[in-house]
Amino acid sequence: MQLYSIFDNNIYLELAIATLEKRGVKKESIFAVPLDNRMEERRLFDSLHTSDGTSLIDIGTALATAFAVAGTSIGFELAWGPIYWGLIFALIGFVLGVAIRLLTEKVFKKRKRLLKGKHPEVILIVDCEEERAELVENILWEHLALGVAKVK
Helix, strand or coil: CEEEEEEECCHHHHHHHHHHHHCCCCHHHEEEEECCCCCCCCCCCCCCCCCCCCCCCHHHHHHHHHHHHHHHHHHCCCCCCHHHHHHHHHHHHHHHHHHHHHHHHHHHHHHHHHHHCCCCEEEEEEECCHHHHHHHHHHHHHCCCCEEEEEC
């Protein structure tokens, strides 16, 4: 029987492996595979099939609405009238909002991601007899595994 588990790359992984070896699981039956960090930067614009849940136009639409109202009010006194000036101000507000959102995503959120320093996770595969599977699973959970699966 094989048990698959995922750990953060920290001391608890080493403790889990040491505990498994103390409880009689052979060193050859334990296999740890570290996952690689993503080297390429995440895409800023969503495609038709994938979305990261971040909208770039939310601030733009809010500012477009506010600027359109202000532009329409001012437009009653200007030469082109309220409709044209409302549309012009709405366009200015939308572009300004999208620019603000792009700036926050590219500059400020990038800094946060770099400061976090998320380490890759490790997949731990343990090959053992069915009688010991419950013991091995409990050891993995006690040492803060993120997830555990059994395969017969």
